[in-house]
Amino acid sequence: MLGASEADLRKPDKTYHETFVQLKEQFPEMAAYHSSNVRMNDEDEALEKAIQQKVSSWAADEEEQDVPEGALDGCEASNLQCAMDDLEIRHKISMEKELPSIQQDYESLNQDQQRIVNNVVNSMNRNECINMVVSGEGGTGKTRVIHVIDQLISSKHSKTMPVVVASTYS
Numbered sequence: 796m797l798g799a800s801e802a803d804l805r806k807p808d809k810t811y812h813e814t815f816v817q818l819k820e821q822f823p824e825m826a827a828y829h830s831s832n833v834r835m836n837d838e839d840e841a842l843e844k845a846i847q848q849k850v851s852s853w854a855a856d857e858e859e860q861d862v863p864e865g866a867l868d869g870c871e872a873s874n875l876q877c878a879m880d881d882l883e884i885r886h887k888i889s890m891e892k893e894l895p896s897i898q899q900d901y902e903s904l905n906q907d908q909q910r911i912v913n914n915v916v917n918s919m920n921r922n923e924c925i926n927m928v929v930s931g932e933g934g935t936g937k938t939r940v941i942h943v944i945d946q947l948i949s950s951k952h953s954k955t956m957p958v959v960v961a962s963t964y965s
Contacts, residue, residue, distance in 0.1 A: 897946045900939070908940045915944050916951070 806814050819826040901912065911929060918925035929937050 897943070897950055900943050900946065904936065904940065904943060908936055908943075911940055912943050912947065916947050919948050920951070 806817070809817070815825075815829065819829070901909065904912065911927070915925055915927065929940055931937055
């Protein structure tokens with residue numbers, strides 16, 4: 796029945812359900828597939844119902860809690876904030892130590908690679924968003940360019956820690 800339309804699956808004098816009931820013995824794979832789909836649909840509906848109940852429960856709990864604005868005013872800095880501050884300090888020290896090698900890495904790039912780095916760094920300095928795709932064959936220096944961009948931005952913007960999202964960067 797390859798290439799059959801939906802209308803071809805139904806016998807002329809029967810509904811789809813009647814046709815299915817009549818043919819499910821002849822086509823056990825079809826019956827198993829149908830049962831699997833029905834079970835998955837039932838599970839999806841049960842999951843959706845459970846999620847809705849949980850959301851409703853959370854909403855009811857949230858309404859019961861009456862926390863005034865500024866309830867945490869005057870509290871000491873959290874451990875998370877202290878850890879972030881420590882990370883920023885260590886990051887800055889690390890970048891200061893690596894500055895000579897960053898310059899060497901930049902100078903080792905070819906003219907096209909330096910142009911890419913300059914475009915990204917200049918956009919960052921102007922606080923502008925830039926979307927760029929760097930592509931090329933294996934071994935052409937894409938990862939090196941990304942590494943230099945990461946290092947330059949990190950060294951020039953102490954509060955900015957770039958997150959590199961690239962499949963080849965390690």
